Amino acid sequence: xxxxxxxxxxxxxxxxxxxxxxxxxxxxxxxxxxxxxxxxxxxxxxxxxxxxxxxxxxxxxxxxxxxxxxxxxxxxxxxxxxxxxxxxxxxxxxxxxxxxxxxxxxxxxxxxxxxxxxxxxxxxxxxxxxxxxxxxxxxxxxxxxxxxxxxxxxxxxxxxxxxxxxxxxxxxxxxxxxxxxxxxxxxxxxxxxxxxxxxxxxxxxxxxxxxxxxxxxxxxxxxxxxxxxxxxxxxxxxxxxxx
Amino acid sequence: xxxxxxxxxxxxxxxxxxxxxxxxxxxxxxxxxxxxxxxxxxxxxxxxxxxxxxxxxxxxxxxxxxxxxxxxxxxxxxxxxxxxxxxxxxxxxxxxxxxxxxxxxxxxxxxxxxxxxxxxxxxxxxxxxxxxxxxxxxxxxxxxxxxxxxxxxxxxxxxxxxxxxxxxxxxxxxxxxxxxxxxxxxxxxxxxxxxxxxxxxxxxxxxxxxxxxxxxxxxxxxxxxxxxxxxxxxxxxxxxxxxxxxxxxxxxxxxxxxxxxxxxxxxxxxxxxxxxxxxxxxxxxxxxxxxxxxxxxxxxxxxxxxxxxxxxxxxxxxxxxxxxxxxxx
Numbered sequence: 001x002x003x004x005x006x007x008x009x010x011x012x013x014x015x016x017x018x019x020x021x022x023x024x025x026x027x028x029x030x031x032x033x034x035x036x037x038x039x040x041x042x043x044x045x046x047x048x049x050x051x052x053x054x055x056x057x058x059x060x061x062x063x064x065x066x067x068x069x070x071x072x073x074x075x076x077x078x079x080x081x082x083x084x085x086x087x088x089x090x091x092x093x094x095x096x097x098x099x100x101x102x103x104x105x106x107x108x109x110x111x112x113x114x115x116x117x118x119x120x121x122x123x124x125x126x127x128x129x130x131x132x133x134x135x136x137x138x139x140x141x142x143x144x145x146x147x148x149x150x151x152x153x154x155x156x157x158x159x160x161x162x163x164x165x166x167x168x169x170x171x172x173x174x175x176x177x178x179x180x181x182x183x184x185x186x187x188x189x190x191x192x193x194x195x196x197x198x199x200x201x202x203x204x205x206x207x208x209x210x211x212x213x214x215x216x217x218x219x220x221x222x223x224x225x226x227x228x229x230x231x232x233x234x235x236x237x238x239x240x241x242x243x
Numbered sequence: 244x245x246x247x248x249x250x251x252x253x254x255x256x257x258x259x260x261x262x263x264x265x266x267x268x269x270x271x272x273x274x275x276x277x278x279x280x281x282x283x284x285x286x287x288x289x290x291x292x293x294x295x296x297x298x299x300x301x302x303x304x305x306x307x308x309x310x311x312x313x314x315x316x317x318x319x320x321x322x323x324x325x326x327x328x329x330x331x332x333x334x335x336x337x338x339x340x341x342x343x344x345x346x347x348x349x350x351x352x353x354x355x356x357x358x359x360x361x362x363x364x365x366x367x368x369x370x371x372x373x374x375x376x377x378x379x380x381x382x383x384x385x386x387x388x389x390x391x392x393x394x395x396x397x398x399x400x401x402x403x404x405x406x407x408x409x410x411x412x413x414x415x416x417x418x419x420x421x422x423x424x425x426x427x428x429x430x431x432x433x434x435x436x437x438x439x440x441x442x443x444x445x446x447x448x449x450x451x452x453x454x455x456x457x458x459x460x461x462x463x464x465x466x467x468x469x470x471x472x473x474x475x476x477x478x479x480x481x482x483x484x485x486x487x488x489x490x491x492x493x494x495x496x497x498x499x500x501x502x503x504x505x506x507x508x509x510x511x512x513x514x515x516x517x518x519x520x521x522x523x524x525x526x527x528x529x530x531x532x533x534x535x536x537x538x539x540x541x542x543x544x545x546x547x548x549x550x551x552x553x554x555x556x557x558x559x560x561x562x563x564x565x566x567x568x569x570x571x572x
Contacts, residue, residue, distance in 0.1 A: 013343065049444060050439065050443065068441040069442075069447065070443060070445075071442055071445050071447040071448070071450075073446075074443070074444065074445030075445060079444075079445075080443050082439075082440065082443055086437060086439065086440035086443065087434075087440075088432070088433060088437065088440070090436065091432070091436070095429070097439075098426075098429055099429050099430070099433050099444055100444055101426070101433075102426060102433075102444050102445050102446055103430065103444075103445040104432055105426030106426070110426075111522045151444070155444070155445060185426055
């Protein structure tokens with residue numbers, strides 16, 4: 001579905017992604033793990049065209065999207081849950097969800113479609129239904145992350161990209177978010193998950209990539225990577241005893 | 244959906260405002276009062292354009308008075324210099340406003356916040372300079388006079404003129420209301436709150452900003468045309484700083500980014516000085532004090548009293564749980 005061919009990208013002169021190649025097949029969950037500064041967020045932002053690339057190609061269903069604007073990428077159905085959530089804090093939960101629906105707002109059957117998406121998202125996150133009228137900025141971190149995921153789902157994505165959804169959340173909430181991702185994957189959604197919590201992210205994944213300093217250092221089925229002692233030691237920073 | 248989500252806004256208040264506006268000529272006696280009423284609508288039109296641009300989309304363009312002046316001058320000049328009728332002049336003027344807005348918007352919309360404000364302010368000063376100094380073209384200080392609007396060979400009276408202005412205001416009000424309640428309005432607010440996040444949601448940020456700038460320029464042009472229609476002449480005084488100050492005061496007093504803020508604000512800004520004439524020399528000071536009181540106690544404007552949800556939100560925002568962004572505004 002998405003094929004990244006030797007993409008190099010970065011900020012001004014510095015290179016954050018160095019000839020990275022990846023493939024995401026339809027209906028799979030692909031996790032990209034690695035330490036801080038490995039280029040994981042840049043990867044997501046390069047796919048969504050928020051960060052320009054210098055060379056290489058990104059093909060979405062065999063169409064080169066490297067020349068597109070961020071909004072065009074969303075139009076194709078590639079929707080991002082940005083790092084740090086980026087909610088509209090003064091707006092209510094419902095208003096944030098409506099903004100997520102922007103991609104579909106020009107369809108002729110928009111009202112029915114909106115009701116359908118809203119039902120779907122509220123069904124996934126009953127908590128959001130309870131808080132429909134509350135301002136996003138006043139909710140807890142976990143609720144905000146659910147809203148960020150819900151907002152992206154409102155657009156009926158074909159490829160959902162999540163950038164560090166566990167950031168700053170309590171372990172129990174992280175589990176909830178990962179449970180939802182597992183459900184979405186079972187429903188057939190294609191997902192690209194970028195995570196520092198390598199173990200959980202790889203456990204969930206059909207396929208995984210390990211990144212370090214802007215390059216892909218290893219790839220393989222999620223569980224293989226997770227149990228490879230050399231990898232966990234050198235790139236995932238997992239000590240033998242957890243602190 | 245649950246009970247605590249806000250009720251969907253209806254058209255009822257819009258219709259109420261317009262019916263009230265249509266009844267005004269039968270309630271007001273003197274020509275002076277009618278002039279004030281027309282001035283309220285003209286300022287309301289101008290401020291609705293600015294509200295879309297700044298209140299909803301967050302683009303602080305101080306060039307609105309320039310488009311107001313281009314509207315006023317264009318309407319007069321197309322009639323006097325080219326001999327066009329009022330309707331073609333009206334349409335031609337709006338086209339001119341739109342073209343100029345595209346030309347200045349393409350380079351300037353890359354700028355944000357106070358840089359955009361400064362650049363658009365410079366645009367206004369250029370326009371003011373042309374109106375003042377290019378005497379052969381604009382008539383300089385003495386300006387240009389036009390003949391009154393006619394219908395079937397007869398000059399339209401004050402009441403008729405009022406309904407022309409009201410009609411324009413109604414069209415702008417309906418458009419304003421339709422936009423802010425549609426997905427376009429939500430996209431605008433997303434741009435205002437966070438351009439990056441808006442783009443990530445699929446909002447074509449640059450395209451939207453340019454379209455709204457053009458629309459608000461055209462709306463300012465409509466206000467300018469109305470000004471020329473009612474005053475029968477244009478001269479540089481119309482684009483003086485006080486139009487800018489009035490417009491800013493209107494949106495703040497009425498409530499930035501609210502459905503009816505521009506209209507409520509216009510009523511206050513046009514009528515307050517009339518009420519305050521009793522204070523004589525102290526008038527300006529009292530007026531200033533009023534504005535300060537507004538800012539302190541109604542930071543979300545008069546609209547917040549009416550749009551109850553906003554009022555509650557404004558109240559909540561005073562607590563620490565509110566976001567820092569709002570406190571900064």
